[in-house]
Amino acid sequence: MTTVPFHRRKETKLVFRYLTAASLVVIFVFPIYWLFAISFKTPGEIFAFPPVWYPKSIQFNNYAVLFRDGDAKTVGNSLVVASVSTFFAMIFGTIAAYSLVRFKTGGENLAVWIISQRMMPPVAIVFPVFLFYVWLGWVDTYIGLIILYTAFSLPYVIWMMRGYIEDIPLELEESALIDGCSRWEVLWKVVFPMARSGLFATAVFTFVFSWNDFLFALVLTRTEVTTYTVQVTHYFGGQSNFWSKIAAMSVLGTIPVFITVATLQRYLVRGISMGAVKG
């Protein structure tokens, strides 16, 4: 090594790092590429042996089938359920977080209990909820799914918003109170605008969690409000001739998430780590 000048060594190291990094990215992205590729392939290309690595031409027939058969409306169901539940979870979660931060409501015990609800296995929750919904007649309805997603998102929203609200200087709220604002006005005119970026970032993750959920939707839907994740599994059969539908449906459900997340890059790490890393 002594014969190689220092800056050359550094360059070789960078090239090595870069090649390793690039090949890792290729490995991690390949499965997603494959999913997209299948969605554009013709049946002949999908069931070719050896496998065809890329579609000869981009054709949208696999998607057209989903729209023609009405399967694509399950993406619409996902959209309704995920966005409405995100809306309510954000409102209820943020004001609850405000109460926890500013007034120490319920003390540490309540905070521990709320966070612990994020960790519960969905299967243990959904079973009793299912029996309850059967009794209420809420199975396969929007309201049933929306309420469950709202409730299930709350611990995450409360946890995240707690961190963001703690960052708001107390003096701002105090001066608003002195200026004659009511407590609700302080919330609306000071806290919400100050926590805007946090609200935005938390909402994205809340939306993605509900959007990506499978188990709750599997148990609580039949035909009317089937979400896209459940629809994807409908194509799993003994014979694998529905590959084009599996791929196209998955892509339809994945693109909105990619777009949402791509637009909110810079908030990502704090959101994904549940606030463990301040970003």
Next chain:
Amino acid sequence: MAATAHPDRNFKYWLISPAIFLLLLIGLFPLIFSLVVSFMRVTMLETDTSFAGLVNFVQLFHDARLWQSFVHTALVIVIALPIELLLGLAMAYLFLDRMPGRQILVSLLMLPTIISPIVAGATWRLLFDNRYGPINQIIGWFAGHPVPALWTVNPQLVYPAIIFCEIWQWTPFMFLILLAALSNVDRSLTEAAEIDGARFWRSFRYIVLPAIWPVMSIAILIRGLDLFRIFDIIWALTAGGPGTMTETVSVYAYVQGFRQFESSYTAAIAFLVIALLTVIVTWAIRRMGLAK
């Protein structure tokens, strides 16, 4: 402290009550409801709501399939979690310093984590196909002959298949968190240690690790609990098969509740799982001071 000195008495309760009400629906209600139903004998065939005592709980202890499902879940956690952690850490080190296009590469690595686990499972189901999937094809190039491995059926390959998919989806999660944590470590400390002649692992052990531990421990907790309830990926790849070989706790509870319709027994399982996790999670949250 004027804002906290004279709160309207009920204001703070107004704020928190909608959230508490909804949380009781998923927090307390399932626990109580499961407990009540688990003392009955409700199945698909009979709806006997009279008090049946501890029948279902006694059955829990004699149910070999249930305990096997715990073993299967533990197996996935014990293998997948350390690999995700170590691989994520190595990747975080790799991406720590500047390099051209770093931001784009990091963004691309994030993709697996944000797609739905059921889509991830479906994708790997297509990748693992013995004939039309690319994985056997690629292995065949290295082996020099066609490899017709049945990843989702062969008892020796199902766990590797599940764990590959799991690691693929969640290593980027570990990577992103650890990258952020490493970026926050004061570089002058590690550089000073290296000038003093400390080797990499010594400076890692005594400077870096203590600095990233608070974040790393949360990442381990979140991933560990997510792995405990693993369902989607397995459901898409093997549905618990072959036989009951890859049946985890969540898969088994689902099968009992929604395939066999053993309502009371499933309620007993749900109660067991919720009670078990409440103890573990509450202990972990207090230990790590997450609620502070």
